[in-house]
Amino acid sequence: xxxxxxxxxxxxxxATIPGQAPAATPKDTVVxxxxxxxxxxxxxxxxxxxxxxxAIGNVYERLIGxxxxxxSQLKGELAETWTVGADGRTYTFKMRKGIRFHSGNPVTAQDxxxxxxxxxxxxxxxxxxxxxxxxxxxxxxxxxxxxDDQTLVVETAEAVAPTFFYYCLTAVVGGIVDSxxxxxxxxxxxxxxxxxxxxxxxxxxxxxxxxxxxxxxxLERVDGYxxxxxLPRRVxxxxxxxxxxxxxxxxxxxxxxxxxxTKDQLDAIKGNASIAVQQAxxxxxxxxxxxxxxxxxxxxxxxxxxxxxxxxxxxxQNILRGQYVVHQAFLxxxxxxxxxxxxxxxxxxxxxxxxxKAGLPNGFSVTMDVRNTSPxxxxxxxxxxxxxxxxxxxxxxxxxxxxxxxxxxxxxxDIYIGGWGPDYQDPHTNAETFAMNPDNSDGARSxxxxxxxxxxxxxxxxxxAAAVRERDAKKREAMYxxxxxxxxxxxxxxxxxxxxxxxxxARGVDGFVMGPSFDNNLYAGIKK
Amino acid sequence: xxxxRRWPRRVRSLAGLAVSVPLTFLGLLVVTFxxxxxxxxxxxxxxxxxxxxxxxxxxxxxxxxxxxxLHEQFRRYAVQVLHGDFGRSILTANPVLVDIxxxxxxxxxxxxxxxxxxVLGGVPLGVAAAVSRGRWSDQVIRVIGLxxxxxxxxxxxxxxxxxxxxxxxxxxxxxxxxxxxxxxAPAVTGVILxxxxxxxxxxxxxxxxxxxxxxxxxxxYFSLAYISRMTRSFMxxxxxxxxxTTARVKGLSERRVVWRHAxxxxxxxxxxxxxxxxxxxxxxxxxxxxxxxxxxxxxxITSSLLSADMNAVLGGTIVxxxxxxxxxxxxxxxxxxxxxxxx
Numbered sequence: 001x002x003x004x005x006x007x008x009x010x011x012x013x014x015a016t017i018p019g020q021a022p023a024a025t026p027k028d029t030v031v032x033x034x035x036x037x038x039x040x041x042x043x044x045x046x047x048x049x050x051x052x053x054x055a056i057g058n059v060y061e062r063l064i065g066x067x068x069x070x071x072s073q074l075k076g077e078l079a080e081t082w083t084v085g086a087d088g089r090t091y092t093f094k095m096r097k098g099i100r101f102h103s104g105n106p107v108t109a110q111d112x113x114x115x116x117x118x119x120x121x122x123x124x125x126x127x128x129x130x131x132x133x134x135x136x137x138x139x140x141x142x143x144x145x146x147x148d149d150q151t152l153v154v155e156t157a158e159a160v161a162p163t164f165f166y167y168c169l170t171a172v173v174g175g176i177v178d179s180x181x182x183x184x185x186x187x188x189x190x191x192x193x194x195x196x197x198x199x200x201x202x203x204x205x206x207x208x209x210x211x212x213x214x215x216x217x218x219l220e221r222v223d224g225y226x227x228x229x230x231l232p233r234r235v236x237x238x239x240x241x242x243x244x245x246x247x248x249x250x251x252x253x254x255x256x257x258x259x260x261x262t263k264d265q266l267d268a269i270k271g272n273a274s275i276a277v278q279q280a281x282x283x284x285x286x287x288x289x290x291x292x293x294x295x296x297x298x299x300x301x302x303x304x305x306x307x308x309x310x311x312x313x314x315x316x317q318n319i320l321r322g323q324y325v326v327h328q329a330f331l332x333x334x335x336x337x338x339x340x341x342x343x344x345x346x347x348x349x350x351x352x353x354x355x356x357k358a359g360l361p362n363g364f365s366v367t368m369d370v371r372n373t374s375p376x377x378x379x380x381x382x383x384x385x386x387x388x389x390x391x392x393x394x395x396x397x398x399x400x401x402x403x404x405x406x407x408x409x410x411x412x413x414d415i416y417i418g419g420w421g422p423d424y425q426d427p428h429t430n431a432e433t434f435a436m437n438p439d440n441s442d443g444a445r446s447x448x449x450x451x452x453x454x455x456x457x458x459x460x461x462x463x464x465a466a467a468v469r470e471r472d473a474k475k476r477e478a479m480y481x482x483x484x485x486x487x488x489x490x491x492x493x494x495x496x497x498x499x500x501x502x503x504x505x506a507r508g509v510d511g512f513v514m515g516p517s518f519d520n521n522l523y524a525g526i527k528k
Numbered sequence: 529x530x531x532x533r534r535w536p537r538r539v540r541s542l543a544g545l546a547v548s549v550p551l552t553f554l555g556l557l558v559v560t561f562x563x564x565x566x567x568x569x570x571x572x573x574x575x576x577x578x579x580x581x582x583x584x585x586x587x588x589x590x591x592x593x594x595x596x597x598l599h600e601q602f603r604r605y606a607v608q609v610l611h612g613d614f615g616r617s618i619l620t621a622n623p624v625l626v627d628i629x630x631x632x633x634x635x636x637x638x639x640x641x642x643x644x645x646x647v648l649g650g651v652p653l654g655v656a657a658a659v660s661r662g663r664w665s666d667q668v669i670r671v672i673g674l675x676x677x678x679x680x681x682x683x684x685x686x687x688x689x690x691x692x693x694x695x696x697x698x699x700x701x702x703x704x705x706x707x708x709x710x711x712x713a714p715a716v717t718g719v720i721l722x723x724x725x726x727x728x729x730x731x732x733x734x735x736x737x738x739x740x741x742x743x744x745x746x747x748x749y750f751s752l753a754y755i756s757r758m759t760r761s762f763m764x765x766x767x768x769x770x771x772x773t774t775a776r777v778k779g780l781s782e783r784r785v786v787w788r789h790a791x792x793x794x795x796x797x798x799x800x801x802x803x804x805x806x807x808x809x810x811x812x813x814x815x816x817x818x819x820x821x822x823x824x825x826x827x828x829i830t831s832s833l834l835s836a837d838m839n840a841v842l843g844g845t846i847v848x849x850x851x852x853x854x855x856x857x858x859x860x861x862x863x864x865x866x867x868x869x870x871x
Contacts (some may be wrong), residue, residue, distance in 0.1 A: 031707050035830055040575075041621055048577050080630075123587075125580040197621045212630065213620035214831065215823040236707050240821040244686055245702050248694045254701045400834045405578060406570040423579060443581045 011429050015475040020513030025256055029263055030094060030526045031510070033240035033249050034259035043196035044175030045119040046449060048126045050421070050518040053172045055237070060175035060202035063093055063152070064166050068515040071334050072473075073427055074166055078176055078203065079109055079152075082166075087158025088471065093152040099226045100180035102207045104201070109146035114179035116144045116154070118191040126173040127423055133165065160295035161471050163336070167426035171520050177201045205230040205524040214239050219523065221394055230524035231511065250275060252502055257512065258504045258527065262374055266322050269504060276507050279322065280514035283420040284331040285430075286324060286379070288368075290492035294414050294453040296364045297492065305354035307494050311346040311386045318498060319378045327498035329484040334516045336473070337427045337480025345486060351390050363391025368415040369404040370396045379496075380417055411442075419499070420449065425517060427480045428468045435487055436464040453492045460486070475497035545857075557609075560845045561602050564838040571799060574835035575618040592618075605842065614846070615839035619832060624843035631812075632847060633718025634704065635824035638816075639809035641721075641744035646751025647802055651791075654759020655753070659786055669756060672744040676753020685746050685819035692742055694718055700738035702821040709735045732767060745815055751805045758801045762794035769793075796867045803859035810851045812844075 012279040036051040044056050062452040064082065067073035078083070116410040119127055120135045134157020135143055156165060168174070177192075178201035185195035192201075200208035204228065206219035216238040221230040238255070240246050246258035251272065261269070269275045270391035271424045280382045287324040290306065297303065312326045329339040329416040355361060370380040377398065386392040394415075399407075408416045437450035437457050444451055460483070467479040487493070501514055501521075534828040564571075572589045580588075585691035593601050608615060612657045645722045652827035667747035699788070700706065704720055713724040713732045766772065767790055812826025825844060 019587040025736070028709050029707060030635070037619075040577075123584060125577045125584060127584065131844060192537050196622075212823070213617075213622065238703060238821065239817045241827075242686075242821070245689065245819055245821060248689050249701050252694055252697075252701060254706070384819060387704060400569070402569045402835055403567070405573060406568055409570065409573075409578075423572060439591075447582060 008481060010392075025254065025528075027528055028464040030232040030235045030257070030528070031234070031255045032237045032257040032259055033246040033255045034237055034257075036237060036239045036242055037241065039211065039213065039217070041124075041197040042211055043192070043193055043216075044115075044172050044177065044393065045122050045127070046123075046124040046193060046197070047172055048423075051237075053517070053519040054332065054521045055208065055211070055219065056172050056175060057204075057218055057521065058206045058235070058523050059204045059208050060172075061175065062170055062174040062176060063176075064169050066170060066425060068513065068520055071516055072336060074170075074312065074396055077111065077325075084505045088162075089156045091154045091156070091162075091165065093154070094148045095152065096226075097150065099203060100224065101181070101203045101342065102222050103178050103181050104224075105178050105180050106149075107176065107178075107203050108149045109152040110149065111179045112152045112176050113144050113146040114182075115176045116174065117141065117175075118182075118193075119173050120144070122191055122193055124193075126171065129171050132169070133160070139296060141514075146479070150151075156185060159470075159471070160469055161476055163473060164426045164428055164468055168424050168483075171424040178203070180199075183242060193395065206235065209234075224312045224348050230525065231527045232523065235523045235526075243354045246411075247504075253506065256506050256526075259502075260301075261502060261504050263292060263321055263323060264321065266502065273503055274507050276381075276501045277322070278512065278514065279500050281325075281333055281516065281518055282421070282499040282501045283334065283425075284419045284494055285327060285330070285332055285418050286417070286499070288383075288455045288496070289408070289413070289416040289418070289449060289492040290494070291411060291413050291415065292365065292456070292492055293411065293451075296358075296360065296366065297414065299358040300490065301354040302357035302360065303492055305351040305358070305390070306387070306392075308347045308351040308354070309387050309390055309392070310344070310383055310494060310496060311393075312496060313342065314346070314386075315379055315382050316497065319375050319382060322500065323375070323436050323502055324497035324499055326496070328488060328495050329425050330429070330430045330493070331484060332498050335422070335425065335427050335430075337477045337484070339481050339484040341485070341488070341490075344494075346386060348389055353450045355392075356389060362395065363386060363387075365393040365395065366414045367395045367397050368417060369407055369413050370398050370417055371401045371404050372398050376417055383417075396431070409447070411452055411454055418454075420519065421499075421526050422475065427476075431464045431467060431480060431483060434462045434491070434493060435483055449492075449493070453505070455492050541739065549853055553619040553846065554606075556845055556849045557842060558602070560842055561605070561838065562598075563602075564833070565837050567597055567833075569834070569836040571838060572839050575766035578755065580738060584728060588802060609842075609846070613862065614843040616675055617761065617840040617843075618837040619834065619835055619840065624839050627840065628843055628847055629718065631823055634822060635638065635810060635812045635817075635826065636702075637719045637721060637740060638744055638813075638822060638824060639755070639806060641740050642747035642809055643751055643802070643806045645745055645748030646755050646805060649748070651759050651798070653761055654756040654761075655786060655791060657756065657760040658763030661764065662777055666760075669760070672756045673753040677749050680815075681746060681750065681813065682819060683814045684749070685743065685816055688742055688746055699742045701736065702819070703740075704736060704739050704822065704856045705732070706735055706739075739787030742775045743822055747809055747816055751809065754805055755798075755801060758796060759794065762797055766790040766793050792866075796863060799859050799862045803855045803862075805853045810855075811848050814871050837860075 036511060038049040039052040041047050044060050047053060047056055061077045063079040065075055065077045067075060078096055080096045081094045083092050095109050103106060117140045120130050120140045121137045129515060146152055181201040182192035185192045187194055198211055205222060205225045207222055209218040209220045211217040219235045220235050243262050243265055247261055252259040264328055290303060294296045316326050319344045326342055327344045328344055331338040368380055370377055380396050384396060387394050402406055406527050407413050433448045434450060436448055438446055438461050440456040470476040470479060503512060509528045511527045513522040513525055515521060572585055576588050577585055589595055593604060617624050617627050620627050653669050657666045660666045675771050693701050709732050713727040713729040716726055720736040721733060724736055734758045772790055774784060775789055812824045814826035814830040817827045829841060829844035
């Protein structure tokens with residue numbers, strides 16, 4: 001007992017010895033605190049979560065990218081030029097010369113072909129972004145082929161808007177991997193998937209040093225990178241689940257960036273001269289889904305009334321300030337065809353009139369499944385209060401994220417509150433999910449958000465399918481805007497807000513680029 | 529007629545263990561498995577995410593064996609476990625054993641330091657409370673103990689961080705090590721304090737201690753509250769015994785009577801209390817781990833449960849079960865050391 005007491009005392013003394021240097025982050029290392037427990041893989045053919053996309057976006061490059069300040073401007077990454085044939089189906093990419101992977105292997109058209117083929121063959125969660133163009137395991141070698149070291153030819157099954165195909169290639173699933181390195185680690189025909197989950201074989205400014213699930217990941221600068229050399233030697237992203245803890249770490253200087261501060265923490269650090277806040281719009285939108293199986297919610301007047309009963313401005317100012325802005329269309333700002341109309345404001349009289357017209361002058365009772373997380377619970381409570389003014393008794397059913405999602409996917413909800421982020425930077429990603437439902441039956445293969453809310457829309461589905469085929473960009477833009485206007489009036493979606501991503505950082509640390517999607521959050525320019 | 533020969537006590541005891549331990553594990557697995565399948569969370573979601581098309585969802589559902597009947601799923605899993613294969617975690621993509629080898633040492637480190645604090649603080653406080661029964665010091669100690677039961681650990685953790693880390697700078701922040709010290713000590717056991725000591729990396733040891741001391745103190749406080757209360761209770765029972773009166777009459781010093789004789793006897797039930805308290809901490813304390821970004825077993829099991837990642841949950845359950853059984857056996861052994869009558 002005495003020996004133990006002595007050891008403990010010695011440790012306590014050691015813990016508080018002033019000689020132990022304060023833990024400011026090393027000059028050549030950027031340290032971020034972020035909630036990254038959504039990462040399940042670092043393989044670009046498999047990763048489909050926000051945090052994984054961010055890491056991969058710094059390690060791998062794609063054939064094509066886009067100007068982060070003007071998404072409609074495509075630019076080459078590993079491809080120098082690209083053309084589409086007169087048939088509208090045959091795309092030819094010329095690879096940049098002289099670029100090498102982290103291993104030292106040259107980047108060739110064969111690597112590009114292998115990367116896209118393996119994504120098709122593995123057909124993991126993001127695989128549909130490529131397979132929707134008709135690629136299968138059986139035809140991929142014929143449809144995606146390297147003609148020589150510098151030329152890649154890709155043939156889609158049908159002619160679609162070229163921008164649609166290009167933007168799909170800008171997604172994480174289009175990341176180009178070092179085929180020689182990956183093939184050397186293949187096991188039982190897995191295309192190197194098991195190895196790539198926790199390793200990297202890219203050509204970007206960083207390589208993956210380690211990823212420990214629910215702990216963090218570390219990236220290291222690649223000194224031979226063909227583009228501008230990254231400024232930080234290392235980037236360490238630590239999983240810190242509690243936002244209050246992230247704030248304390250930032251205030252003490254133990255981290256450079258805190259990525260998940262809530263409104264309360266942002267308000268608290270406002271007066272702190274050593275901390276700055278950086279913001280950038282992201283493509284996620286917050287919405288309510290009204291299940292059309294509920295007879296009250298199926299009435300058009302009720303759907304419209306509910307849209308007039310949300311206090312958008314009040315919620316934005318009091319709950320979401322700095323993190324979301326009011327946005328009421330299914331295409332986020334920054335997308336081709338985005339609509340900035342906000343036709344709905346809190347209007348109690350109008351809502352009451354609509355409810356009376358629907359035969360529900362005294363309101364009705366309905367439930368909403370709510371994830372037990374901020375700010376969702378706060379928004380739900382605000383909506384509950386404003387709907388009560390029109391006699392609508394909204395019962396909130398709290399649950400864990402996956403629990404509420406399971407119920408939503410089974411169409412067992414009345415109302416669901418949640419977010420949706422685009423899968424790639426083309427308008428079809430959100431148009432397809434919000435405005436397309438080719439088969440409303442329970443056994444349907446395509447289970448879009450419109451399907452989850454049992455919204456039977458054969459005509460709108462045709463319009464959405466036509467828009468993705470329109471090759472003229474201006475006409476396509478007009479089609480999406482018209483679609484959204486109609487959607488705003490008639491849909492069972494109360495689209496409310498678009499996300500702004502916020503990163504609080506130490507003053508004097510700068511250069512973190514926050515793009516329109518998570519795989520465009522780039523570390524290479526961060527300087528301290 | 530000769531009486532039938534009875535097996536020696538030790539053999540009977542071992543035979544009992546050989547039956548009860550596997551049965552206990554089996555019971556744990558069955559209950560946990562059924563709960564995992566009954567919770568309204570789709571396990572395929574964790575593997576494929578919300579965006580996966582129907583054919584990917586269906587394929588993965590079959591790969592995970594979820595299309596089979598429940599009893600068949602359990603049978604396959606149980607056979608796997610008997611061959612030492614705990615399956616793969618959906619969330620981390622690693623074999624569950626690899627994950628547990630990573631997260632359990634973190635919990636072991638935290639729980640051990642917390643229990644040491646609980647014992648080194650709780651036992652003396654409990655003795656002092658018993659000796660000064662009814663006086664103000666007894667009341668103060670009991671209030672300290674009551675607070676330990678009443679205060680939410682999450683709140684205490686955040687307040688502790690704010691005060692001792694952010695304001696006073698007495699301890700290091702959340703996480704197990706500062707960034708600059710990572711990977712300096714080779715990972716032998718996974719317990720950074722031990723690995724650093726083995727490698728002679730004393731700066732790493734000091735840094736790791738600065739990180740563990742606050743969360744361990746928070747958890748240790750709750751152990752302290754429980755241990756001090758139980759110690760007080762056991763000591764009061766011992767101090768009423770005749771042998772104590774006899775010892776005093778014989779002229780032994782009060783210190784000797786209390787610490788050598790009374791506490792010596794109170795240690796017998798106290799060993800069980802300490803073992804149980806330690807076992808509770810070894811399950812992982814998810815709230816403390818969340819506040820302090822401590823990558824331990826509590827967070828691992830909780831996030832797996834919330835994603836219906838049953839391989840990980842069941843693997844964690846087996847570890848927790850093994851810990852309880854192991855500590856029970858250890859406390860039985862310690863009885864023999866502490867109480868000669870049980871030898």
